[in-house]
Amino acid sequence: MLAAVQLALQEHVAPKIDDQWAQSALRSVEVILNHLQARVPVEGAMLHEDSRELVVLLTAARDRLSHDDPALATFLAEAPDLIDGYARVDALQALNHKGREAVDALLHACHARKGEAVADAVHADLRAWLLKHADRESGFFFPTYVGRPV
Known part of the structure; x- marks a missing residue:
């Protein structure tokens, strides 16, 4: 269409x-x-995969840092039920946004504890996920916003 x-x-x-x-x-x-x-x-599948990865990443980060944050708690409470069943794209978008807020909160926590081995390791994991996420989404932008229309 x-x-x-x-x-x-x-x-x-x-x-x-x-x-x-x-x-x-x-x-x-x-x-x-x-x-x-x-x-x-591809958006629904991408958001689903993103959210699944975030559950694993953020659970490990929370446990390793012993960090509790409202954004993190909200995401980890809501994510399993949503990604285990059929989820609409708008629900996955909202969940993914909450996951990114939790990533942001954890990055701040890592920066506050910079120099600690655990915080530096979690920071590296979060950064690796952000780079992977940016690469995953690049397909939405480069054929669209660079060069001739597809």
């Missing part, structure tokens, strides 16, 4: 637009449609 909308805009709308601002707006719409075409088919 997204590809059909994009094709209709390119073939029927774009040729009739002479105004430069309107052309710019249409290019922005194309970028958004490209992004959605890349993201929609």
